[in-house]
Amino acid sequence: MNKIETKNLSLFYGTFQALIDVNLSVEEKMITALIGPSGCGKSTLLRTLNRMNDLIDGVRITGEVLIDGENIYGKETDLVLLRKKVGMVFQRPNPFPLSIFDNVAYGPRTHGSKNKAELEDIVEKALKHVELWEVLKDKLDHFALNLSLEQQQRLCIARLVAVTPDIVLMDEPCSALDPVATQRIEELMFELKKNYTIVIVTHNMQQAARVSQRTGFMLLGKLVEYGETRQVFTTPREKKTEEYITGRYG
């Protein structure tokens, strides 16, 4: 069974249709990349998977999004449990204006852990996971916004790891970072792939080619092509895909 499946998913912002009949299947413990020119709907699609689009006024959705076989737009969906299971890393690193410790402990605290020893344990494990522990272990009470952008993005990933999600959605996670930091975050993504199903939106085609196993190409709200990354980049089936990856437009 696929981890995530969308069935005839359409999304409207008022009268504008941003997603048109999208059928996407995401496999477990793989990195799936969504590429396409600006405004093609790739971020919108990503945000339907943890229902972040609910925050926007006037959004209407038809079709289904199945995660582990359950429609997350069904009546019984608990948004708290859904977002605990489907975490998100944003385009601009967004650590909270709190201490480093409080950032990582934020998720566990909101989900009810109060025990200090337990929290310390979770924070240590999460920071080790993103390779920040050695650098920051003596600075846990420091203000998180003073870290470098790369460290901030790692901290955001640690914050996510601390709530033990199943799926990690990444919305252009490296677009605010320099090339060296980008490479190191990509290495971290390979690490994370062992435990998590990752869906990444990127405008950087090389990044999609480097990190992902599956790639979807979107254009004007449609999922034009979807398949193994190697196939999509070397022998695309659709003419539009070929034109995009060879830089004819975009």
Place this chain on the structure above:
Amino acid sequence: MRKFRETIIEKTILLNGFACILFVVLIFVFLAKDGLALFKTFAIQDFLFGQMWSPLAEPPQFGILPLFLGSVIVTLGATVIAVPLGMACAIFIGEIAPRWMREILKAGVELLAAIPSIVIGFIGMTMLGPVVKQIFHLPTGLTALTGSIALAFMAVPTIVSIMEDAISSVPRIYKEGSLALGATHWQTIYRVIIPAASSGIVAAVMLGIGRVIGETMAVMMLTGNASVMPQTILAPVRTMTATIAAEMGETVRGSEHYFALFALGLVLFLITFLINLVADAALHRKRK
């Protein structure tokens, strides 16, 4: 020619900018000159710590402690009422209310700020005073508490509009980050949005206090004006502002009483100056 015009315009704007500062300095100098004149004839410790304000006694007493405590008690009471009310209102407007309601509420709060203080005093005297008197079985409804309640309504607009600004300007990505971790809307508000807006919230509280402590007309009408050491919030008190307003007309220019009122004004000026300074520091606080 064009350059000449530019210079003239620039200099005029500059002059206007400096004029504001000049006025503040002039007011302070004027206040200090006449205020400090009191201490040539009256000991400063008797002024600051004297428990009796009685300008007509022989010899006259100018101890401001009862007036100072009167101001403090009314201000504290108003703050205790206005801050939770204003904060709840600001959170509702900034975070919870749908857009159409937000505009209506904001306009309503601004309208509240536009009510003249004499009208608040008038309503407080006729409506609020009798209620306070009845609830607590008091001989008079004009007490520190009555003043506090009325002043709270004058502080609420200041508190709400500044706090709402602070809450609305918390970056959207913080809110999204919190919700994406599975926090509820309320958890997001009190764990992320309020801490992120904390400097603006402190500033709002301080400016609300500044608004209350300098208010004159409503307190004069509502607090009973008894210049005695206040024992409880249910007793009549007299504030520093009300004292100046009530007595200034009766003094002889250049008399000891006249200087004492200026000294009282100077104390008031220093207090509001300090409060504004704290509010300003809170707004520009740098985090470590």
